[in-house]
Amino acid sequence: xxxxxxxxxxxxxxxRLVSLPPLALYVHLPWCVRKCPYCDFNSHxxxxxxxxxxxxxxxxxxxxxxxxxxxxxxxxSVFLGGGTPSLFSxxxxxxxxxxxxxxxxxxxxxxxxxxxxxxxxxxxKFRDFRAAGVxxxxxxxxxxxxxxxxxxxxxxxxREALRAVEIAHAHFDNFNLDxxxxxxxxTLDEAGRDVDAALAARAPHLSFYHLTLEPNTAFFTRPPPxxxxxAAAAIxxxxxxxxxEAGYDHYETSAYARPGRACRHNLNYWRFGDYLGxxxxxxxxxxxxxxxxxxxxxxxxxxxxxxxxxxEHVVERRELARADLPFEFMMNALRLxxxxxxxxxxxxxxxxxxxxxxxxxxAEARGLLERDHVRxxxxxxxxxxxxxxLGLFLPEEGKRKA
Numbered sequence: 583x584x585x586x587x588x589x590x591x592x593x594x595x596x597x598r599l600v601s602l603p604p605l606a607l608y609v610h611l612p613w614c615v616r617k618c619p620y621c622d623f624n625s626h627x628x629x630x631x632x633x634x635x636x637x638x639x640x641x642x643x644x645x646x647x648x649x650x651x652x653x654x655x656x657x658x659s660v661f662l663g664g665g666t667p668s669l670f671s672x673x674x675x676x677x678x679x680x681x682x683x684x685x686x687x688x689x690x691x692x693x694x695x696x697x698x699x700x701x702x703x704x705x706x707k708f709r710d711f712r713a714a715g716v717x718x719x720x721x722x723x724x725x726x727x728x729x730x731x732x733x734x735x736x737x738x739x740x741r742e743a744l745r746a747v748e749i750a751h752a753h754f755d756n757f758n759l760d761x762x763x764x765x766x767x768x769t770l771d772e773a774g775r776d777v778d779a780a781l782a783a784r785a786p787h788l789s790f791y792h793l794t795l796e797p798n799t800a801f802f803t804r805p806p807p808x809x810x811x812x813a814a815a816a817i818x819x820x821x822x823x824x825x826x827e828a829g830y831d832h833y834e835t836s837a838y839a840r841p842g843r844a845c846r847h848n849l850n851y852w853r854f855g856d857y858l859g860x861x862x863x864x865x866x867x868x869x870x871x872x873x874x875x876x877x878x879x880x881x882x883x884x885x886x887x888x889x890x891x892x893x894e895h896v897v898e899r900r901e902l903a904r905a906d907l908p909f910e911f912m913m914n915a916l917r918l919x920x921x922x923x924x925x926x927x928x929x930x931x932x933x934x935x936x937x938x939x940x941x942x943x944x945a946e947a948r949g950l951l952e953r954d955h956v957r958x959x960x961x962x963x964x965x966x967x968x969x970x971x972l973g974l975f976l977p978e979e980g981k982r983k984a
Contacts, residue, residue, distance in 0.1 A: 585877075585899040596872040597904065597932030603855040603869055605652060606659045606847050607682065609641060610861030611667040612883055615701060618735045619800035620793060624863035624881055625665040634674040637883070640890040642681045644860040644879070647893065649685060651868050651875075652858055657686050659693040659847035662716070668698035672710030679715045693756075693846040695720055700738035700746035705753075712753045718845075719750050719757040720789075725765060726779040733766045733806065747783045756843060758787035763821055764814035765793055766806035773817045777824050786843035790821050791836050835917045835968060852914045853922065854930040862886035874902045874931075907931040908938040909975040916951075916971060921959025941974045950974075 613632060614625045660682065662675070675696070682688060695718040696711055708719075725731050726740045738746075750757045761780055763773050780788055792814065795802045809817065822832055830838035834852060837845065851857065859866040859879065863886070866877040878898040880886040889895040902910060911931050915922040927935045935942075942958065945951035950964035950971040964971045 585894075585896045597874065599869055599871055599929075599932040601929065602655065602871075603853070603930050604658050604850055605655045606661065606850045606855060606857040607657050607686070608847075608857050608859040608861075608864060608866075609660065609662045609667075609678065610664065610859065610864040610879075611637075611662060611670060612665040612862045613669055614664060614666040614699075615669070615737050616735065617800075620734060620796070622796035622799050623665070626883055628669065632669060633883075633887075634670050636887060638674050638678050638681075640887050640895075641678060641860050643890050644895060645681065645685055645858075647895075648858055648860065648866075652686070652856075655687070655856075657682070657688045657692060657858075659850060660688070660695070661847045662694075662696045664697050666699045666702060666722075667696050668702040668707075668711075672707055672714055675711060675716065676714035683715075693718055695758075695845070695847060697722065698746070699736075700742040701736075703742070703746045703749050705749050708749050708753050717754065717756060719754050721746050721750060721757060721759050723747075723759045723780075724762050725776055727772060727776060730765045730768060730772070730776075734762070735800075744779075744783075747785070751784070756786050758789055758845065759783060759785045760789045760791070762791050762793045763817045764809050766808060768809060768817070770813070770817055770820060774820060774824075777821055781824075781828050786840045787845060788825065788830060788838045789836050790818075790825070790838065792818060831919075833919050835965065849918075852918050853926065854911045854914050869930075872932075874907070876900055876902060903977075904933065905977040907933055908941065909972070909977060912938070912941075912975045913972050916960050916964070916968065919959070919965065921953075921957055923957055924953075924955065927958075938975060945971055945974050 610624065612624055612626050613628045615628060617625060617627050660679070679694065694716050696716045697720045699722045723743050723746070724734055724736055726743050728740050731739060747759070759780060761776060763776070793808065795805055825838045826832055830840060831844070832838050833844050834848070837848065839845070856867055856869050858868065859877070862879060862883045863881040864879045868875050868877070877896050880889045880895050880897050886895055908931070911927060924935055927933070927938070942951065942953065945964070946953060949961055950967065952959055952961055960968070960971060
């Protein structure tokens, strides 16, 4: 049996959404060659043969079971994330995307992204990914420095990172490089050389993430020697300054893009759009005329495969409470440098903006946010202290727990 819907606490009347937001599709492919010591994603090391035929069949069954909730809605982007989706064959990806097109109205120009790691790059394979319909790559470089790659537990070296960029340029006109900073023992000069290499790669999109120690990771259990807070801030400031000077738009907390190359799939998340998530551990957010529902699939590949066969792969389904919606919306929208149009809050939450009036006023008084009757956006101070800004929108119960 599918997970029953857990209703939100009764607070006032139900929502009233005049129109439904754009819909994206996320597909989780959870296997990787080796689990990195900093990674807290739902990823699992490959042990033996990859069960790609069985898993793709399960994904298609998962998609079919979800169709009633999104029937007739057009999909604007697809993101194949992991894990390392590039471990799958081009044949498997082609089969999956063909199944998506047969079951959902997919925009003709939909952005279809595949996550890939340099240690899995083969020129012919990526040519075939492109032929299957993938039109954007997100490549997990993390660093071009061999010593830092080793410290991060990556399976590739600097040479393989450059080769991945070369193959991406040969077959794709749109791709992202994922990089990290504030790495173990990293100096400002070393971080600068990673920026040099990233700029030389001429990628349309760059993501620079601050390495953080997440629970349930090897780094959290055995912390490496990381730059202190001041040194990490200096590196982050350098990264931002140099990329902006080079013509990249710093449009989101960790994202930089050439004009017209912002990630459309991620923009949909940050604008509180809807997304159907299929695959092991995938999350979904689906809006209806009178409610917004979140879902979670079974986490481990083995459990997911077993539960899909039984029609029990959705292990959590809950309706978002009205009191939580302002924080849920702001947690996404205030990551964007441009903020959001005032009207979008009501469009995506079904609530009037006045329900967030007190928190907005406090944020503005602290210099974390600026607004007028058209748009609300974080200030430079608000972007630097984003967690403080978002904390102002937590419902009272959440503030007591925080």
